[in-house]
Amino acid sequence: MTTAIRTEKDLDALAREGEGSLYPRGLKLLIGSASCGISAGAREVEAAALEALKAAGLDAVVARTGCIGFCQAEPLVDVILPEGPRVCFSKVTPAGIRSLIEGYAKTGHLKADAALCRFTEEKYVSAGTTRPYPPGTNGLGQVPEWSTVDFYRPQERVILRNCGSIDPMSLGEAVARGAYRGALRALTRMTPEQVVAEITASGLRGRGGAGFPTGRKWDAARTQEADAKYFICNADEGDPGAFMDRSVMEGDPHAVLEGMLIGAYAIGAARAFVYVRSEYPLAVSTMEHAIAQAKAAGLLGKDILGSGFDLEIEIRRGAGAFVCGEETALIASIEGRAGEPRPRPPYPAVKGLWGKPTVINNVKTLSSIGAILARGAAWYAGRGVEGSRGTTVFSLVGAVKNTGLVEVPLGISLRQMIYDIGGGPSGSKPVKAVQTGGPSGGCIPAAMLDLTIDYEKLAQAGAMMGSGGMIVIDEGTCMVDLARFFLSFTAEESCGKCAPCREGTKQMLRILTRICEGEGKSEDLQTLQRLATTIKAASLCGLGQTAPNPVLTAMRYFGPEFEAHVKDRKCPAGVCRNLTTFKVDESACIGCGRCVKVCAVSAVAGTAKKAHRIDEALCTRCGACRSVCPADAVINV
């Protein structure tokens, strides 16, 4: 790409180039190479594929792509046959890909018995078109169509529209699927005011957690008179259990940049920052590459798309502080200081980075923007429910069969999420609760799974949407221990500036630890309630104001479990060590010996293929034996 893109025609030309790289004439292999794919062995699979293709004398393009969401089935490899369709293989090993390629070279037929799904068409969401593969199943009729697989059926991908389908290093491929069409419309045919009105009409709310209407935030900054304004992408995805922002940056970086470009134009900012966690090295390098590429193509820099609008985007890496997800703390961090929040108002839209009007939007919010501008507000608002429009991404993880990133219109039920998409619990234990919103959110019990997922319903239940972490919990998790876990997180991540949060979380943690250790006192539960109320009311920023939520919801929905710890000195889930005794169920034990191997204190003994025994006097009740037992034979009595 040497010439700058100035007009629609230039964008069309780049799109044609990208189309050629998306669908080369011959065979193409697409390797899922996001962080999750790489840690599951994608690089080894790629090397084996290249070697096998060479040995077989096959001419094929091997390309890398982001994550298509089905993380647990990584490494994923898609094979695009010259005559169609695209077939997706899961849990691919180097040996597996070798035999697939050898077989294809010999017979001209793809052995797809084990394939996950196939695509008969591609949806170009921003462009509003579909690109069908050549008709005919090519002998692959038995492979289920993508949209009929349980995990994908209820999904609608807007934020993740290109993840897992394009090479994130290719600007052309993104443009072929509609990237920068929204920016073109906004910058060349609309005033900033009209752009804001379009976003307001779409009903988009911030996807970072609090759900503030994006159009209103932009308008507040747009109407400020100032000599400089700033735009920030909040990619400090600190909520443990959420990783969709990482996946978007690794899989479709131009969607984020396009959203920033449109937002900066709408508020009149000439300088923008991406504040990204340093725990995400691949996201950082992918975003850096995309920024350089966009700049070379004239999509960033001076006089973008001939509109007279200038924008520079820089990356700032976080340094590992959860509180920096809070916008005023994030600003302090970019300014080079310790990330401590300050009271609001003034809101950053009025007084933000270096005292200037600043808008801060989450990655998911921003990657929705380009599609909204390209397709129109009405198209977007047609998804979701009243008050919660559009789609959002959840990371469905924990004790559930199908884990990964799921994008759905707002308003589906938790039950659909966990059972239809997630396939139900992963182990033999039933689902006990689902945790949403991370350390700021709460646990919703299994009895309430018919609750629909929207901002208000989750808040009424005491949880929150948060940034989209959805962790399924089964009967093997102790709710008191989980509440303690979240409090240990917030107590450690509290920046220490205000006393209610700094001291209050510490005291709550002390009490919860005491209860888990079997030293709980009868008044502890009331004290926890009282502390929680104070911390929520008196803390300076969102971290403290929401920190008690996990404890409050756990106590509200799992009261008897707390009582059992305090009154009966029992941990029903068998997690809290002082309140648990382990035993081997001799009728279930298969005598495999894995428990013997992991026991740090040699408390488990037994001969192969015979039932094992735990010596209670030696046992430290760590539960290591239970965690490795393939037969669920270690039980809590």
Next chain:
Amino acid sequence: MEEILVKYSAEPSVLIPVLQDINERRGYLPRPMLEDLAARLGIPLAEILRVASFYNAFSLTPVGRHVIEVCLGTACFVRGSNLLLERLEDLVGVPAGGTDKDRRFTLRTVRCIGCCALAPAMRIDGVTFGKMKLDKVGDILERFQ
């Protein structure tokens, strides 16, 4: 130091990126370098130490040849990462945050590395290991001498 500073403009906001660079090259922030930095940037050493100790990514003490990071995110927690951490503390022989006396390993905990679908996960020298089983940990450590 010259080499690091040449990349940055004179804004005070460069402090964190500069510290990140030093931390990546040396594995930690050596005190003499911080003193040098304070003089060059005109920022009091106390302020630099305040920033360096606020953020988890910075270490003020030397690290081992290999850095193990155990993910303590929620998804990993509900799939037993605390047991994984205990196993590692046992095998390495130091509590979380410590470095063994041969300086072979530094054992740390980290708040979510975003590989939640592969829980429980850990990272050694930046390489992620997912779906960890307690009886496989020892074999993995053997690969890092």
